[in-house]
Amino acid sequence: MFRIRLQPSGLCYGADKAEDLLFAAAAAGIRVPAACRNGVCEICEARLLKGRALNTRNQHSIAVGEPLMMCRTRPLADLELEIPAVMASGNYQPRQYQAKVIDVRSISHDVYRVALQLPRRRDVAFHAGQYLSVILPGADPCYFSIASSPFAEQIELHIQASPDWISAQKVIDALTSGQDVTVELPHGKACLASMPDKPLLLVAAGTGFAQMKSLVDYLRETRYQKPVKLFWGVRKHEDMYLRSLAQQWQEEWAPFSFLPVVGDDEDNDWGGHHDQLVRAVLASGFDWQDVE
Template identity: 25%
Template sequence: MEFEICLEPSGTCFKADESQNIVEAAKAHNVAIKHGCSSGSCGDCKGTILSGESEQGPFMPLLLSPTERAAGMAILCKLYPRSNMHLQAEVIPKNIWNAEIVGLRKLAWNVLELRLRPAKPYPYRTGQYARVAVPGHEDQWRSYSMATPPQDHGELVFHVRELPGGLFSQWLFYQAQCGNSITLGPSLGEFALHPDNDRPILCIAAGTGLAPIEAIIQESIDLGQNRPIHLFYGAKKQRDLYHLETLQQWTQQYVHLTVTPTISDAEDANWSGARRLLPSVAAKGHWQNHEVYLCGGPGMIEAAIDLLLSHDVPHEHIHFDAFAPNG
């Protein structure tokens, strides 16, 4: 059975089958509804149910606060219509930016630093991500977080991990060259530094989740803040870690920054540092007075949130960006 879905304030309407979530249905009708992961992990598709019946599927804990739930807010990529509906939801302007590849640099055996120079200014906030069209498959888009705060020279920096079968990462690793053009959509995401307090900062990053975490740390430093920052950075093997020299330089330059790299592979005999990301976080102290920033896969994020709540960290002090790779 099909239902009519109308979005406010744009007035955009489209049809949705009862088996389709709102984001799926919008995309099927070329409606650029705001969304990110499409898996209930990021919260970028938050909307408010104004009228109609629906069924809310499971999503990442803490995406909706009790106040938001009481106000009728929902995660639209997991919301299934059961009648005609009116929703308050953001429709993204169909702006695009053409950008030139100006840098490709190996950071680890399977991670590339990608530098782009947009043809016109690309506005974004520290911690946000860009939607990138896959060259040769312009109907396919991938999401990557900017790894630095906005730069005076306008360049965008990304950390891209190679994925077996990944359309974009395979193109980037084996075909892309400086001078190639890439199409970007508008910046998205609510993951950002909260500079309106002086609480110490705890950062937890897994894999290329380091990218927006580095940007947030840089912004805090650029703002002249000297509140303590402790970054826990995890990967599976030692060879998967990257930017360790950069992070070490930061700790020498900024005495309020501590970095603890960890690996999860118990058989990596050459590693003498900390092992297992979240147990290392738990062992280092209690975090109830900290502002917390998390970035990594949904499993790590959920486990980290459970750990932090057990350490009496208020949920409003926990900010996260969960990502699941597109194959």
């Protein structure tokens, strides 16, 4: 294990010779600005100050003073790197941004998937699992879980907006108006500020799946290999708006398993699906000391 020191922040973490610097930093709870994760966007560019490193795209050694992409670099010795805008876990303070609405798409009878582009995406930091607020003129903030990974180029939201939900409908109307919107992030403590060292149990109800998607995308991108089990509870089958995505994760990612819980009740005011979800989790037989 090699020691990686980042300047001017002074943050340090460990990485072995088979590990890209970007993903090792994420596992240590250090947020390095990134987007494409394959060396193209150059957002994770740093400069080598000390040590020896390998460019995994061309298998060439990187000389001191040369730039490098942290997503495509592995250490051959202890390293010192120069890279701005790096923060440790817990250091993210909420800030307001003007977001460009890229897409608003209906993905079920009452859920919309929204894609936002923030200016200077490199400077926007959040942990997987956190949420943001949409701030409309003359209205209280509306809060939505971020459904995308911190590495993603765009911010994804899942907004449930039934016709009788006036505040949610106002948000959808604002997002489809063609105007930029004000968002504030990050918020929330139910997140991954560092890589867990135990298997993960994830539990969501309804559009709480958005938060789970952020977590799962992040875990997959950082090559987490411990078991991850997701329980997703809904009232009716049609409410499980991205079931095919969860099933795809299960097919493609060996550590992941998915357990849908459907209340199958037509009463939209019925809250029993939450009780059913809790019972399903409790009946799963987990040793609660062995999971997070």
